[in-house]
Each structure stands twice: as structure tokens, then as C-alpha cells.
Amino acid sequence: MSREHEWVDEEAGPVVRPYAVARGRTKSAAAEVDLLATVASTGVPVPAKAELSAQHRRLLAVAGKSRPVVEIASDLGLPVGVVRVLLGDLLEHGLVTVRPPRDKATTPTESLLREVINGLRAL
Template sequence: MSEHEWVDEEAGPVVRPYAVARGRTKPTSSSELDLLATVVSTGSPVPAKAELTAQHRRLLSAVSGQTRPVAEVASDLGLPVAVARVLMGDLLEHGLITVRPPRDEATTATESLLREVINGLRAL
């Protein structure tokens, strides 16, 4: 099925999200697919037993060669985050992607640091 068959320019998505996820609402893998978790392709070949849909392949292509947050991938593919998580769970189960948890709060920027950066940019 080509990408163009999934969307009608006037009506939007032709296939409902639950159909894309085969009626599932939660990923099959036990791994946490937090919105800020990052996903990257492992580069492994697709196993013969894997039944990947066009959406699985689009998702795999979107994370090929680059680490990206779950929310960003879902947005770029035009999928609800819940559907993207289910598809990512499938890919994770087949060893096709790696999921890294979000960065520790101790290493993330504080609000005061971000304000300083914004003020510095405004001063330019």
C-alpha cells in the first residue's frame, strides 16, 4: 500500500489509528516508550517472521541513522503518539530499534539556565 492511500487531502487520514495499530492500545514490549525517550534503528535486517506494515516501515525509516524522541517521530509521521508507541513496540520486539530512556533530570537544563540563554540571545 503506498503512502498516498493512507491520506485523502480533504478528508485527512483514510484509515483510523486503531486499524493501523491492529486494535492494540499498548505496546507489546515491556520497555517504557516515554514521550521523551529516544529511538534509533539498530540497522539489523528485518526478520522473516516480522509482519511489518507500511507504517512500521515508515517509522523504521524515520529513525534510521538518527536518534529521535518518540513524540517527534510520531509528529513527523502524522500518527497519534499511542499508535506510534504500539508500532515502536513491535519494532523493538523484533530487535529493529533501540529505545533509550529520557535523560536524567540532573543533566537537563534548569529553568533558570534556559532563561539566561533566552536573555543572552535577546541581547544579541
């Protein structure tokens, strides 16, 4: 079949359904991970026994820098539920770490940040 007769193009998105990417699983060790939790690669070499898919490897590459779960899902073009399943697999192999989002109580307020900026400008 020639390229001009193909019904699937790059704009159509991935041909593989998210259900297949997650190997039919909907729950994992990371099922309850917050959308704003930060994921980072540990840098540990991938164990020989780990059967990682291309999507697992893409997630590892994206998690090279600390990123929130929701951004990783967006970058991979996958639903958050699928990303959580893949994260669970990577967590089991010790390939990523997940840190909960910062508590709002420890996040500085806008007024405090403005005071700091004004104080720095006054120096």
C-alpha cells in the same frame, strides 16, 4: 468516479483509522515509553518472519536518526499511543532501540552554559 468527485483529498489526512493501524491493539512492550525517549534504528535487517506494515516501515525510516517518540508521532501523523504499539513490535524484532530521556539532574543549567560560552569567547 472522477478525481473531481472524490470526497477525500490530501488535506483530509489518512483514511485508515489509527485503531486499524495498530491492528486493534492498545498496549505493547513500549506502552510506558516516555514521550521524550529517544528511538533509533539498530540497522538490523528485517527478519523474514516479521510482518511489518507500511507504518512500521515508515517508523523505521524516521528512526534512522535518533528521534524522540513525540517527534516520530508528529512526523508520521499518528497518535502517540499508536506509535507506542508500533514501537513495541519493532522492539520485539530488535529493529529499534529506545533510550530514556536525559535526567534533569545531568542536564546543564542555563547559567552554566553561559559561563562556558563566555569562557570560550575569552580564549
